Amino acid sequence: MEPRKRAILKAVVHEFTESAIPVGSQVLASRYFLNLSSATIRNELSNLGDLGYxxxxxxxxxxxxxxxxxxxFVDFLMESASVSSQVAEYITEQIRTAxxxxxxxxxxxxxVVATVTQNASVVTAPHGSRARLKHLDLVSLxxxxxxxxxxxxGNLLRQQVLEFSQAIGQGALTELAHRILADLSGRDRDGIAKRVTELSAGPEREVLERILDLLDKFExxxxxxxxxxGVRNLLKQPEFSDANRLQEVLEILEESRHLSALLRELIGESDLQVVIGSENGTEQLRSCTVALTTYGPSGRLKGTLGVVGPTRMQYGQIVGRLGAVARAASERMAEMSA
Amino acid sequence: MEPRKRAILKAVVHEFTESAIPVGSQVLASRYFLNLSSATIRNELSNLGDLGYxxxxxxxxxxxxxxxxxxxFVDFLMESASVSSQVAEYITEQIRTAxxxxxxxxxxxxxVVATVTQNASVVTAPHGSRARLKHLDLVSLxxxxxxxxxxxxGNLLRQQVLEFSQAIGQGALTELAHRILADLSGRDRDGIAKRVTELSAGPEREVLERILDLLDKFExxxxxxxxxxGVRNLLKQPEFSDANRLQEVLEILEESRHLSALLRELIGESDLQVVIGSENGTEQLRSCTVALTTYGPSGRLKGTLGVVGPTRMQYGQIVGRLGAVARAASERMAEMSA
DNA sequence: ATTAGCACTCCCTGGCTTCGAGTGCTAATC
DNA sequence: GATTAGCACTCGAAGCCAGGGAGTGCTAAT
Incomplete structure (x- = not known):
């Protein structure tokens, strides 16, 4: 595409993401292209329309x-905006004291994500099949x-009730927990799976199998x-002044079952993913953009962090700020689990 | 107030909570008071207006x-609606499998509360200063x-990082945790506080003090x-078709700090509390009703459960269903922590 | 005390007009 | 050949007006 077309497309996106009103040839001429007439810009706009942009x-x-x-715009024109020192400070302070x-x-x-992006945020805890077991306990109910x-x-506590075929006292449980922990501490899912195969039947193996179940369920x-x-932030946007739009989006956000499946599907392997409007397989999100990135203390442990907002969002700024939060959160987690 | 006035007020509330359109003398005459003329009802309506209702x-x-x-209406006219068997089944099933x-x-x-009341729900975990310690662990980071x-x-796990003045190995920590647990298991906050005073300085006392801190912070x-x-349910109500209204309410709901303070203040000692519109001290909730009840497995352990919705809510039905959920949840918890 | 009758109020709706921003097209210009 | 001035045209937004209707308050009759 010719440079001028690109520049005009970029200007249109800039202008529209800020003002939310359709942008015409005159404002472009007077604010962005002083050396071009509005008629020229009209021609280009018409072409950009024919191209589907x-x-x-x-x-x-x-x-x-x-x-x-x-x-x-996102693929070729966007510049990930640098984060103002004020915002950067806010982020590090909030994450530091988390x-x-x-x-x-x-x-x-x-x-934090909701606040700095002024959109709705979505975050999953860092997890991964390579995550290691830190501690384990059995409590008699x-x-x-x-x-x-x-x-x-990642200091994520999980709990689950196990039903044993026979009664076991707390003393025996404690002892059992110790034995298992000594065996499994620091192992990841596969390490535990390997251990299971080596054990003969008995309460210990039973517990190990349930641990595996639990881990797999989370994964x-x-x-x-x-x-x-930050759903409240969406209400400030004119595209959600109509309640029906928001209702659809909320149905996705509040049904975390849907949400986690969605995120898993979207983020894939990439580090930054921007899914725009109808690119979303999900019908209810067809007028939304979902921007996601990953964070975590290590390669083993990855969480997802991102925003859901109208397709008319300030992509550059949001991508920049998402990155800043992801970096801060990753560092903090690395400290925590050091 | 004369019985007839009460009946008319009741009819107005019924009609309006269902239709959301202002109710006139004719619909009342034709649907509720076949033996009265619309003119008579007009007079009564006028009186009820003078009385401020x-x-x-x-x-x-x-x-x-x-x-x-x-x-x-809520104080004198409302009948807590019985819960249809279909809804009752849904509730018990959902709570049973929780x-x-x-x-x-x-x-x-x-x-569940959001679903059966078709409003936004608010729930706190059962807690209370008389809640007993079930288990405790110390893990070296x-x-x-x-x-x-x-x-x-209540199977509520809490975690907190303690900074010790000197390094302690995991072995010693485990041993310490055991000793403390043996000492404190089954005690409530005051029981633990008493134990603290009996101990001389040392790591054990240090941990106990931090446990107390933690408990008090939660309380x-x-x-x-x-x-x-269930915020999505609010969007179906015409009073929230205007986004600004909803935004105010969401600011309260999403700021759980505000919310917990609010709930604590509202619920007081009573078992069922209905706070209507401007009775809410909170400015943003002036067009909402908050209906709350308590639940929990025992007198020691009480949580709050309720709805936030437009003042035009179906009070009788909602109160009935809140009660049903509270009962089911209380029973389930009693089983769990038996 | 109740009610029929009636004038009145005020919102809602739909149709109409005006206004203006923006367009596409054509012909002139650089 | 690209650019631009000029112009007729389109279409939504906003304002205005009239008609319809639901509902009221009041008065006089029952």
């Missing part, structure tokens, strides 16, 4: 970018019911911790 | 209840940093677990 809500209105237009508790930490991250407590890397996603925040 | 959005429109009108994990359990309860894990009644509220769900 821009659309007119109705004849004789200004242009707004199509999903494809945003896509081109609690070490895995759940609470994730909630703090979600709050009823004669045959036992609470299994797992502490994984396979149904139970992955996903929190969201 | 009804208001007209504009001259020559039907009446809608004032906050005071709803208050009278995970034993304290956090996840609360989230399930919030989901860094040489001098130790993760304290507490399991309280005093800043850290009380509060979850909400």
């Amino acid at each position: 821009l659309i007119q809500p109705h004849t004789s209105s200004g242009r707004i970018p199509t999903d494809q237009g945003y896509r081109y 609690p070490a508790d895995g759940q609470a930490f994730v909630e703090r991250v979600a709050m 009823e004669p045959q019911a036992v609470l299994l407590i797992l502490l994984m890397e 396979q996603g149904a139970e992955t911790l996903v929190v969201h925040d | 009804l208001i007209q959005p504009h001259t020559s429109s039907g009446r809608i209840p004032t906050d005071q009108g709803y208050r009278y 995970p034993a994990d304290g956090q996840a359990f609360v989230e399930r309860v919030a989901m 860094e040489p001098q940093a130790v993760l304290l894990i507490l399991l309280m009644e 005093q509220g800043a850290e009380t677990l509060v979850v909400h769900d």
Whole structure:
């Protein structure tokens, strides 16, 4: 595409993401292209329309970018904005003072992302099949019911009730927990799986199998911790002044089952993913952009962090700030689990 | 107040909570009072207006209840609706299959409340200064940093990082945790406080003091677990078709710090609390009703469970269903921690 | 005390007009 | 050949007006 077309597309996206009103040839001429006449720009706009990058809500209105237009912008024109020192300070301060508790930490991250991007945020706790077991405990509830407590890397506590076929006292449980912990501490999922195969039947093997179950459940996603925040920010955007739009989005956000599956699908392997409007397989998100990145203390342990907002979002700024939060959160976690 | 006035007020509230349109004398005459003329009803409506129970959005429109009108309705006219067997089944099924994990359990309860009331729900985990310690663990993170894990009644796990003045190995920590647990298991906050005073300085006392800190922090509220769900339901209500209204409410719901303070203040000692519109001290909730009840497995352990919705809510039905959920959740918890 | 009758109020709706920003096209210009 | 001035045209937004209707308050009759 010719440089001038690119420049005009970029200007349209800039202008529209800020003002939310369709942009016409005159404002472009007067604010961005002083050496071009509005007529010239009209021609270019018309071409960009033919190429599928821009659309007119109705004849004789200004242009707004199509999903494809945003896509081109994000892929080729966007500059990831540097983060102002004020915002950077806010981020580091909030992350520095975040609690070490895995759940609470994730909630703090979600709050920070929502605040600095002024959109809705979505965050999953760092996890991964390579995450290592840090601690484990067995607590007797009823004669045959036992609470299994797992502490994984990332200080994420998990609990699950196990039903034993016969009663075991707390003393025996404690002893059992010790033995298992000594055996498994520092192992990841596969390490534990290997250990299971080596054991003969008995309570120890039973517990190990349940631990594996639990880990797999978290990994396979149904139970992955996903929190969201900042829905209130979406209400400030004109595209959500109509309640129905927001309702669709909320249905996705509040159903964390859907959400975790969605995130898993979207983020794939890449480090930064921007999914624009109809690129979302999910019907309810067709007017939203989801921007995601990963964070975590190590390669073994990765969480997802991102925003959900109208396709008309300030991509450059948001990508920049997402990165800043991800970096801060990763560093903090590395300290925590050092 | 004369019986007939009460009947008419009741009819107005019924009609308006269902239709959301101001109700006039004719619909009342034709649907509720076949033996009265619309003119008679007009007189009564006018009187009810003078008494402050009804208001007209504009001259020559039907009446809608004032906050005071709803208050009278709730105090004297409302019949807590019995829960249909279908809904009752849904509730028991969802609660029965809820995970034993304290956090996840609360989230399930919030989901159920939101679903059966079709409003936004708010739920806190059962807690209380009389709750008993069930289990405790110390895990070494860094040489001098130790993760304290507490399991309280209600299967609510809490964690906090302790910084020790000197390094302690995991072996010593495990031994310490055992000793403390043997000492404190089954004690409540005051029991632990008493034990602290009896101990001389040392790592054991240090840990006990931190445990007390942690417990008090949860009780005093800043850290009380509060979850909400069902915001999407509010969007179906016409009073929130205007995004600004919803934004105010969301600011309260999403700021769980505010929320927990609010709940603590509202619920007081009573078992069922309905706070209507401007009765809310909180400015942002002036057009909302908050209905709360308590639940928990025992007198020692009480959580709050309730809804936030427009003042025009179906009070009878909602109160009935809140009660049903509270009962189911209480029973389930009693089983869990038996 | 109740009710029929009636004038009145005020919102809602739909149609109409005006206004203006923006367009596409054509012909002139550089 | 690209650019631009000029111009007719389109279409939504906003304002205005009239008609319809639901609902009221008041008065007089029952």
